[in-house]
Amino acid sequence: MSALYTVTASRFTLERTPFGKLVLTNESGECFEGVVPVRAFPIQSPEDGISLVSTDGKEVAWVDLLSDVPQSAQDLIRAELATREFMPVIERIVSVTSYSTPCTWTVETDRGTTEFVLRGDEDIRRIGKDNALLIADAHGIQYLVRDQFAMDTHSKRVLDRFL
Template identity: 75%
Template sequence: MSALTTITATSFTLARNAYGALELTDAQGQVFQNVVPVRAFPIQAPEDGISLVSTDGHEVGWIDQLSDVAEPTQTLVRDALCTREFMPVLQRIASVSSFSTPCTWTVQTDRGNTEFVLRGDEDIRRLGKDNALLIADVHGIQYLVRDQFALDAHSKRILDRFL
């Protein structure tokens, strides 16, 4: 199969092999082992545009919208994406060690409480026209703020000092 050929979600089946890896079988019966789903737009449209990539880095399948795919394929893809991606959603900023950088932030996320070091103001980026932010710590972990204006007043005050 050529790297330019894309199989749509209606023309393949996806299953886990004996080792737990994803296995894609196309309409011609060709099997691709260890397929990895990759989101085209992980923040803006996480359920739209998912590429299924083989071990050699070629796209072997494409899902326009995950909701259009039948079960259990949806669950297989979502589970694989969860194990591959790690982007905690920041829900509250409890405190910062200083208002100058680098500084340590103590935060509450959807995955629990944690601390991280913010290297500089430039590590806080606005995402598109939404009120979303992406905050990178010194280790490269990205923390997502879905809506900066939906945070509590204390968190907004802290965040305003860095924006």
């Protein structure tokens, strides 16, 4: 049975191999190749609570606050998270084909303009205590609205019709 290694941020080193894998070395000198960072609270607190998990799914390190680790490790963790996470942020709703579902939405995101199909009203969920929304399209892609009340008037009207 393998042991669970939970170490503080100051007690491990993190490096990237020439093949692109992250290698964590803990204070005992044990190396774990292919570790993957996983956010505990990806939407509400993306910089708090990050687990570094080995290839067999065991946590080998825990980071309470990403800002507590050295900048080089922060950069490696953020880069790895960016390659694994894909959640476009909706900045503006351009149009919807209908106010009944299913319907096609045309939106402007932080990654460009796109279209997706909203299957039902239940695919729009409020998250957290803020005014954030999570919208799932027909293919399972999650879109984030950071603050529904900060959007332009047209976008707010469209969201009001579906909420």
